[in-house]
Amino acid sequence: MTERKSIWVFIEHTDGQIADVCLELTGKARELADQLGYDVVGLLCGHNVESLAQEVIHHGADRVLLADDPELAVYRTLPYARVAIDEARRRKPEIFLIGGTPNGRDFAPRVASALRCGLTADCTDLQIGDYYVKKEDKTYKNLLYQIRPAFGGNLIATIVNPNTRPQMATVREGVMRKPAADAGRTGTVEAVTPSFEPGDFALEVLSRQVRKSTVKLKDAPVIVSGGAGISSAEEFALLQDLANLLGGEVGASRAAVDAGMIDRAHQVGQTGTTVRPRLYIAAGISGAIQHRAGMDQSSKIIAINTDPNAPMFQIAHYRIVGDAGEVLPLIIKTLRERSMEQRDPE
Amino acid sequence: MSDSRPIHCVVLVKQVPDTHNITGEVMTKDGTMNRGALPAIFNPEDLNALEMALQIKDRHGGTVTVITMGPPKAANILRESLFRGADKVVLLTDRKFAGADTLATSYALQCAVQKLGRFDLVLCGRQAIDGDTAQVGPQTAEKLGIPQITYAESIIEIADGKVTAQRAFDSGTEIVRCQMPCLLTVVGTANTPRPASVRRRMEHKLAAAPGEYTALRAQWPEFETDAALDEYLTRHDLKIPVWTAEDVGATEGSIGLAGSPTQVHKINFVVLESTESKTISPTPEAIAAMVAELVHEYIVG
Numbered sequence: 001m002t003e004r005k006s007i008w009v010f011i012e013h014t015d016g017q018i019a020d021v022c023l024e025l026t027g028k029a030r031e032l033a034d035q036l037g038y039d040v041v042g043l044l045c046g047h048n049v050e051s052l053a054q055e056v057i058h059h060g061a062d063r064v065l066l067a068d069d070p071e072l073a074v075y076r077t078l079p080y081a082r083v084a085i086d087e088a089r090r091r092k093p094e095i096f097l098i099g100g101t102p103n104g105r106d107f108a109p110r111v112a113s114a115l116r117c118g119l120t121a122d123c124t125d126l127q128i129g130d131y132y133v134k135k136e137d138k139t140y141k142n143l144l145y146q147i148r149p150a151f152g153g154n155l156i157a158t159i160v161n162p163n164t165r166p167q168m169a170t171v172r173e174g175v176m177r178k179p180a181a182d183a184g185r186t187g188t189v190e191a192v193t194p195s196f197e198p199g200d201f202a203l204e205v206l207s208r209q210v211r212k213s214t215v216k217l218k219d220a221p222v223i224v225s226g227g228a229g230i231s232s233a234e235e236f237a238l239l240q241d242l243a244n245l246l247g248g249e250v251g252a253s254r255a256a257v258d259a260g261m262i263d264r265a266h267q268v269g270q271t272g273t274t275v276r277p278r279l280y281i282a283a284g285i286s287g288a289i290q291h292r293a294g295m296d297q298s299s300k301i302i303a304i305n306t307d308p309n310a311p312m313f314q315i316a317h318y319r320i321v322g323d324a325g326e327v328l329p330l331i332i333k334t335l336r337e338r339s340m341e342q343r344d345p346e
Numbered sequence: 347m348s349d350s351r352p353i354h355c356v357v358l359v360k361q362v363p364d365t366h367n368i369t370g371e372v373m374t375k376d377g378t379m380n381r382g383a384l385p386a387i388f389n390p391e392d393l394n395a396l397e398m399a400l401q402i403k404d405r406h407g408g409t410v411t412v413i414t415m416g417p418p419k420a421a422n423i424l425r426e427s428l429f430r431g432a433d434k435v436v437l438l439t440d441r442k443f444a445g446a447d448t449l450a451t452s453y454a455l456q457c458a459v460q461k462l463g464r465f466d467l468v469l470c471g472r473q474a475i476d477g478d479t480a481q482v483g484p485q486t487a488e489k490l491g492i493p494q495i496t497y498a499e500s501i502i503e504i505a506d507g508k509v510t511a512q513r514a515f516d517s518g519t520e521i522v523r524c525q526m527p528c529l530l531t532v533v534g535t536a537n538t539p540r541p542a543s544v545r546r547r548m549e550h551k552l553a554a555a556p557g558e559y560t561a562l563r564a565q566w567p568e569f570e571t572d573a574a575l576d577e578y579l580t581r582h583d584l585k586i587p588v589w590t591a592e593d594v595g596a597t598e599g600s601i602g603l604a605g606s607p608t609q610v611h612k613i614n615f616v617v618l619e620s621t622e623s624k625t626i627s628p629t630p631e632a633i634a635a636m637v638a639e640l641v642h643e644y645i646v647g
Contacts, residue, residue, distance in 0.1 A: 077484070077494055102515035106496045109481035113452060113488035118607030121479040131611050145611065156614045164607040202493040203524040206510070210518040222646075246646060265516050271478050279645050300645050302636075313623075318636055322628030330633040335646075338637065 030060030222248025229284020287312025391471025
């Protein structure tokens with residue numbers, strides 16, 4: 001079977017709703033595909049999910065491969081991977097993008113291993129470019145540049161897979177912008193029939209509890225984040241006070257999460273949530289690249305740190321060299337006084 | 347009531363650079379890293395995986411075998427594993443493994459696990475702190491042809507050849523039942539790893555791989571030759587076995603750099619964009635002025 005070269009996006013969904021990250025990736029895939037003259041294909045597995053296919057098309061896909069089967073009703077590694085592996089072997093996509101969700105990160109390595117192809121986790125950017133290998137004196141054209149902060153925090157690595165296909169990458173939610181839906185876009189939906197093997201059902205899901213996250217970092221207009229420089233629960237409570245006053249949410253660096261100061265749901269950064277608030281206050285966060293990659297698009301950044309050389313200061317609009325435990329109360333006090341004045345006009 | 351069959355666990359662990367103390371000099375020109383430049387530690391979530399295996403052994407009997415792939419000094423975390431209760435450890439080391447990405451790593455681990463023979467469960471940490479990819483666990487499961495339970499937080503039951511476990515992620519939890527053998531990746535909230543036992547530390551303080559004999563003999567001059575030390579360690583079951591690529595039957599084209607489909611195209615030092623910025627003194631007046639400015643710009647309502 002000859003098909004046009006394609007970029008695939010794994011379409012993950014729960015309770016009839018497509019995960020935002022998958023639509024974000026569909027938009028990115030569209031951009032890359034237009035550059036290359038490829039098709040964008042959504043891979044949609046589930047049961048009674050045909051209605052979701054049009055949404056994928058409206059966000060930029062040319063085609064949707066639809067595997068609709070009772071065995072695919074809830075995500076399980078092996079049945080889902082079976083569909084992806086079989087279809088990828090048959091149709092040979094050039095690129096395969098997967099959302100960096102818990103399920104996406106369970107699925108992608110399983111598929112990559114079976115296809116014996118390269119996979120890069122948590123990319124913060126995807127581009128198309130060439131790759132010259134001196135040893136072979138050969139230039140590989142139009143590879144997927146999989147760009148991610150690397151080990152070390154001071155470095156950004158560009159990873160390529162010159163010899164294997166598909167070129168696979170996972171990307172966290174919020175890293176790419178979700179395109180607006182275009183209800184006028186049309187595309188085709190092609191049903192595929194899974195050919196399961198008995199071993200694919202080795203695991204059964206007995207129960208599932210979805211925690212409705214009360215943390216809405218991604219869309220918060222203001223985020224007040226704490227890091228390793230916040231040394232006590234009292235100081236962390238100041239972040240919450242300030243966030244409440246500003247109508248925002250509390251965020252955290254990985255250091256604060258690892259220290260047990262706050263739940264991981266609050267983590268901002270490459271392996272946490274990527275945010276673009278109107279105002280980002282970084283209190284006691286030194287600013288490792290993994291953290292900055294998740295917040296450097298914020299409109300205004302206030303950095304508070306005792307270390308005048310903290311990297312965070314280099315991207316901050318307001319630099320306050322001082323102890324967060326002393327500076328935060330000053331900001332809180334100023335805001336309280338302002339709101340008092342507004343409530344009680346003289 | 348769970349069945350009484352003993353459960354044989356294999357735990358895959360990794361020695362990682364302590365990423366809390368990182369400088370730019372640890373990356374080499376070809377984009378791989380110079381691990382020597384950083385203190386090396388037991389990957390935190392691998393300790394949780396080891397603890398989960400030890401608890402299974404406490405409850406069901408069986409064995410806990412720990413395998414690490416890494417440079418010779420990764421024997422340190424194998425000793426740590428022995429101190430905590432592992433029955434057997436294996437050091438998978440070979441220059442040919444160097445530069446492996448997650449795919450080549452999982453292949454080497456598959457070969458090592460298969461060489462061990464029979465097992466019921468393979469456990470590893472959810473991810474390693476030096477890469478945070480969380481890929482090696484699922485890739486190893488795929489290569490072994492066994493199912494996987496990622497993000498395992500607790501074992502609820504092992505019975506009738508099946509393991510029931512709770513998975514935990516940000517968005518909720520899931521309880522799954524899976525046929526054994528299978529592979530679990532374990533999250534940091536699963537348990538509190540037990541400390542090294544004093545008795546086991548005494549018993550295993552000499553445990554060493556052949557590559558460490560010279561250093562060990564400097565500490566224990568009573569062993570006059572490597573052969574004498576080797577004989578002693580072998581007799582007391584303290585010799586850490588070292589397996590090479592050849593020992594585990596790994597095909598050369600599938601390991602190390604050659605077996606890694608991902609290549610590093612380039613490494614950029616991050617140039618921070620300089621923004622128009624102001625330095626604010628931590629005084630009430632300066633803070634009030636800053637807040638006023640933010641209000642004026644409609645950043646703060």
